[in-house]
Amino acid sequence: MDLSAYFHLIGFNGGWGLQLVRAGLMTLAVSIAAFGFGLVCGTFGAWAKLSGGRAVRGAADFYTTVIRGIPDLLVIYLFYFGGSQVLTSLGHAFGAEGFFGLNGFMVGMLAVGIVSGAYQTEVLRAGYLAVPKGEIEAARAVGMGRMLMLRRIIVPRVLRFALPGMGNVWQQVLKESTLISVTGLVEIMRQIHIGAGSTRRPFEFYITGLLLYLLLTTVSGALFRLTETWSLRGERRGAG
Amino acid sequence: MTPTIALSGIHKRFGANEVLKGVSLEAREGEVISIIGASGSGKSTLLRCIPLLETPEAGSIAIGGETVRMRSKGGRAAPADAHQVNRLRASLGFVFQNFNLWAHMTVLQNVIEAPVHVQKRPRAEAIAEAEALLEKVGLAEKRDAYPAQLSGGQQQRTAIARALAMRPRALLFDEPTSALDPELVGEVLRVIRDLAAEGRTMLIVTHEMAFAADVSTRAIFLHDGQIEEQGPPARIFNAPTSDRTRAFIARHLNR
Amino acid sequence: MDFDFLSDTMGKLLAGVPMTLELALISTTAGAVLAVLLAVARAAFVPAAWFVRGYVYVLRGTPLLLQIFLIYYGLGQFAWVRDTILWPFLRQPYWCAILALTINTAAYGAEIIRGGLQSVPAGAVEAGRAAGMPRLLLYRRIILPIAIRQALPAYGNEIITMVKATSLASIVTLMELSGIAYSIISETYRALEVFLCAGTIYLVITFVLTRAVAGVETWLNPHLRASRT
Numbered sequence: 001m002d003l004s005a006y007f008h009l010i011g012f013n014g015g016w017g018l019q020l021v022r023a024g025l026m027t028l029a030v031s032i033a034a035f036g037f038g039l040v041c042g043t044f045g046a047w048a049k050l051s052g053g054r055a056v057r058g059a060a061d062f063y064t065t066v067i068r069g070i071p072d073l074l075v076i077y078l079f080y081f082g083g084s085q086v087l088t089s090l091g092h093a094f095g096a097e098g099f100f101g102l103n104g105f106m107v108g109m110l111a112v113g114i115v116s117g118a119y120q121t122e123v124l125r126a127g128y129l130a131v132p133k134g135e136i137e138a139a140r141a142v143g144m145g146r147m148l149m150l151r152r153i154i155v156p157r158v159l160r161f162a163l164p165g166m167g168n169v170w171q172q173v174l175k176e177s178t179l180i181s182v183t184g185l186v187e188i189m190r191q192i193h194i195g196a197g198s199t200r201r202p203f204e205f206y207i208t209g210l211l212l213y214l215l216l217t218t219v220s221g222a223l224f225r226l227t228e229t230w231s232l233r234g235e236r237r238g239a240g
Numbered sequence: 241m242t243p244t245i246a247l248s249g250i251h252k253r254f255g256a257n258e259v260l261k262g263v264s265l266e267a268r269e270g271e272v273i274s275i276i277g278a279s280g281s282g283k284s285t286l287l288r289c290i291p292l293l294e295t296p297e298a299g300s301i302a303i304g305g306e307t308v309r310m311r312s313k314g315g316r317a318a319p320a321d322a323h324q325v326n327r328l329r330a331s332l333g334f335v336f337q338n339f340n341l342w343a344h345m346t347v348l349q350n351v352i353e354a355p356v357h358v359q360k361r362p363r364a365e366a367i368a369e370a371e372a373l374l375e376k377v378g379l380a381e382k383r384d385a386y387p388a389q390l391s392g393g394q395q396q397r398t399a400i401a402r403a404l405a406m407r408p409r410a411l412l413f414d415e416p417t418s419a420l421d422p423e424l425v426g427e428v429l430r431v432i433r434d435l436a437a438e439g440r441t442m443l444i445v446t447h448e449m450a451f452a453a454d455v456s457t458r459a460i461f462l463h464d465g466q467i468e469e470q471g472p473p474a475r476i477f478n479a480p481t482s483d484r485t486r487a488f489i490a491r492h493l494n495r
Numbered sequence: 496m497d498f499d500f501l502s503d504t505m506g507k508l509l510a511g512v513p514m515t516l517e518l519a520l521i522s523t524t525a526g527a528v529l530a531v532l533l534a535v536a537r538a539a540f541v542p543a544a545w546f547v548r549g550y551v552y553v554l555r556g557t558p559l560l561l562q563i564f565l566i567y568y569g570l571g572q573f574a575w576v577r578d579t580i581l582w583p584f585l586r587q588p589y590w591c592a593i594l595a596l597t598i599n600t601a602a603y604g605a606e607i608i609r610g611g612l613q614s615v616p617a618g619a620v621e622a623g624r625a626a627g628m629p630r631l632l633l634y635r636r637i638i639l640p641i642a643i644r645q646a647l648p649a650y651g652n653e654i655i656t657m658v659k660a661t662s663l664a665s666i667v668t669l670m671e672l673s674g675i676a677y678s679i680i681s682e683t684y685r686a687l688e689v690f691l692c693a694g695t696i697y698l699v700i701t702f703v704l705t706r707a708v709a710g711v712e713t714w715l716n717p718h719l720r721a722s723r724t
């Protein structure tokens with residue numbers, strides 16, 4: 001493979017560089033949105049599993065079991081096609097004509113978010129269970145109310161225990177975001193595929209994709225590890 | 241004068257296990273009460289009932305003359321007013337066997353947490369007071385250390401400073417030295433002894449008989465969820481009237 | 496609910512189950528063999544360790560879909576690839592999918608097995624050595640049995656992940672379960688019903704697999720079974 005030809009192909013001087021950067025930002029944006037939505041689902045899920053009544057807990061168990069038992073691609077199809085199925089019939093019910101649907105970004109955020117939410121449920125639940133009971137008891141003993149205790153003690157402690165698991169879920173979200181390309185959203189996967197098709201140099205493009213994802217997973221992995229070290233600052237023994 | 245803490249007719253069960261069978265107890269200001277008894281006799285449960293860390297099924301609790309309002313919730317007793325409970329809890333200092341320091345906060349942050357966020361005192365004032373308290377328990381230079389960086393004795397002294405920072409009416413100790421290596425027990429007992437000398441109101445659950453005999457103004461022997469005998473430590477430890485108390489004391493002093 | 500449509504859909508989808516299972520079975524089996532080789536190579540030879548690390552890093556750090564595309568669309572770009580005897584395989588989406596799934600699961604599997612090997616207590620190995628066991632016997636009787644028991648739950652999850660991952664083969668035109676589901680949806684636009692049917696089938700498969708793995712776990716751990724009163 002001719003390297004200078006390759007750099008011309010993916011470079012910014014008449015190459016695909018700009019499109020690739022834009023696609024990379026789209027991958028990041030949709031992944032962050034999905035991870036954030038998943039965090040909301042995961043928080044509710046963990047809360048339901050930890051302190052819900054029988055029915056609420058059952059619903060949360062159903063959610064995590066189902067999501068972990070079916071392919072993510074199906075969930076994306078459900079939101080992509082099912083979303084338009086529901087929205088269109090809703091639209092017709094209100095007298096609107098034509099065809100409605102969710103855009104690719106929304107589909108990706110919701111579908112990948114709901115999937116990652118199931119994993120975040122488990123991570124957060126385990127994180128909560130890892131918090132020593134005594135620390136919560138001490139918070140009760142000094143007269144903290146529920147919200148104060150949540151804010152000052154529980155959330156920081158759970159985050160610290162959940163951070164490594166959250167890092168794994170994030171990596172998973174980043175990789176799963178490729179599936180959103182089936183909706184036509186131009187993120188890295190889609191852009192690479194378009195480039196490969198229109199230049200007839202698929203190998204270079206897919207290798208570029210590989211490198212881009214490797215960059216994203218490596219850098220974000222390092223960021224998560226840094227955060228972890230920071231959150232563990234109090235738990236190094238010896239110093240101080 | 242109203243007692244600082246007044247318990248009357250406290251009953252507590254865990255499932256079928258009736259742990260407290262009608263305990264009544266008053267702690268007046270300046271009293272240092274040691275609570276002794278065999279393992280499982282209900283000492284911790286009794287102490288934990290005072291700040292409502294356990295909810296008794298029957299009986300009443302009054303702190304500084306204010307009775308905790310209770311109600312029945314689904315057939316079980318529960319505090320009627322969570323705000324009242326939190327306010328009363330903030331007026332007591334509880335020291336746990338396992339310290340229970342908040343691991344994500346430094347020593348100083350542990351000490352000022354409740355004064356600033358629960359009692360809403362000015363931060364600067366809380367810090368100044370916390371520093372004085374850390375000085376007092378001998379941890380001034382550890383203010384920025386995290387709990388994991390401290391020895392057990394240092395952690396427990398931090399926990400005592402944390403309890404004192406609430407300006408509590410009374411201090412409650414649940415076996416404060418049981419989780420410590422033997423060589424660290426002394427430093428914690430010394431701090432508690434100083435607090436007793438200041439005339440603070442304290443309830444101490446302990447297995448350290450010599451310390452209890454020495455520091456307290458009254459000793460209570462709990463047996464099977466009931467107060468078997470109580471009185472001045474000189475009498476309880478030297479001339480108990482109950483056979484059970486005598487057997488217990490003999491077993492523990494010989495160790 | 497339109498039960499005729501549901502049962503009709505169910506019938507069509509079930510026809511895709513053999514392909515789904517085939518993809519999963521071949522790639523997890525081949526992947527497991529490769530994973531063991533990688534894990535042992537990593538533990539045994541220093542130069543191999545670097546290669547294995549790089550392999551695991553790249554395969555786990557990039558998306559499976561991209562790996563499939565690279566193999567399916569990317570390799571054919573080169574004339575020399577088209578001239579090898581492998582080309583009759585590599586031009587077929589079926590074998591490309593299997594190849595991608597295999598090398599992907601091997602990377603995850605190698606890490607799981609490495610974790611299992613690391614969990615073998617040094618004392619157990621020492622005791623075997625003290626009893627005069629030669630290296631191979633030590634591996635066969637002590638190290639691998641402990642490592643496999645330790646790795647099994649995580650490997651069970653990996654197998655289930657693989658079953659779900661076979662759905663990506665539909666994107667390179669294979670008509671397995673998800674591929675059929677997609678074609679029914681695009682013909683009828685009844686995504687909810689099709690999702691219900693396909694989801695149920697996947698759930699049944701993953702449920703059966705979960706139970707099977709749990710069964711193997713109990714079977715391999717009689718000492719734990721006995722203590723569970």
Ligand SMILES: Nc1ncnc2c1ncn2[C@@H]1O[C@H](COP(=O)(O)OP(=O)(O)OP(=O)(O)O)[C@@H](O)[C@H]1O
Nearest residue numbers: 254257259277278279280281282283284285286415
């Ligand atoms: N949260 C709980 N749930 C169920 N049973 C409990 C609980 N807490 C205490 N118990 C039971 O109540 C009884 C009294 O326990 P408690 O901890 O008050 O005893 P103690 O006198 O403090 O003993 P020790 O000296 O061992 O600390 C024991 O039988 C114990 O098993």
Ligand SMILES: [Mg+2]
Nearest residue numbers: 283284285415
């Ligand atoms: Mg106790």
